[in-house]
Amino acid sequence: MRAVTPFLMFQGQAAPALALYLTLPGARLLHRQDTPDGRVEMAELDLSGQRVRVTDSPIPHAFTFTPSTSLFLDCDTREEFDRVCDTLGAGGAYLMPPDDYGFSTRFAWLNDPHGVSWQVNLPHTP
Missing domain, CATH: 3.30.720.110 (Signal recognition particle alu RNA binding heterodimer, srp9/1)
Structure with a gap:
């Protein structure tokens, strides 16, 4: 196994979430690819050495984030x-x-x- 990376899937809010996270100390954007309509297809940021992947789901889902994670x-x-x-x-x-x-x-x-x-x-x- 190469790595375990947290993966945050948003419903159209990935870009503003990325903008917020990039204001944190030690945060930097490693990669970002957008869809033709401007949603985040895939992005990866470094939060003080921890890589985190971010996307806007192309498929609507009934679930969202939970505090248990x-x-x-x-x-x-x-x-x-x-x-x-x-x-x-x-x-x-x-x-x-x-x-x-x-x-x-x-x-x-x-x-x-x-x-x-x-x-x-x-x-x-x-």
């Missing part, structure tokens, strides 16, 4: 943690708002405005 981000500083939460949380919904829950310095769990679930962590420093 999430992307987990470890931040390096409080400023980075706050920036990531502010960026992803704007227009989204918190499942666990930013706070000290005891298992890390700060933690938040949220669904971004496109429905993708993120766990944002600021680990305890040794």
Whole structure:
């Protein structure tokens, strides 16, 4: 097996989701191919070393994202943690708002405005 890569399938919201994710610290676009009508056929971005693939489904589906599967981000500083939460949380919904829950310095769990679930962590420093 070569790699395991998270694959996010949107229903017409891949382009705005990509634009949002590319504002995160350490994010960069590796590849993007659009359909003739402007939807994202396939894109790949690097989020601090983790590749993530993104597409707009050509077939309508009755399902969407679920919080039971999430992307987990470890931040390096409080400023980075706050920036990531502010960026992803704007227009989204918190499942666990930013706070000290005891298992890390700060933690938040949220669904971004496109429905993708993120766990944002600021680990305890040794």
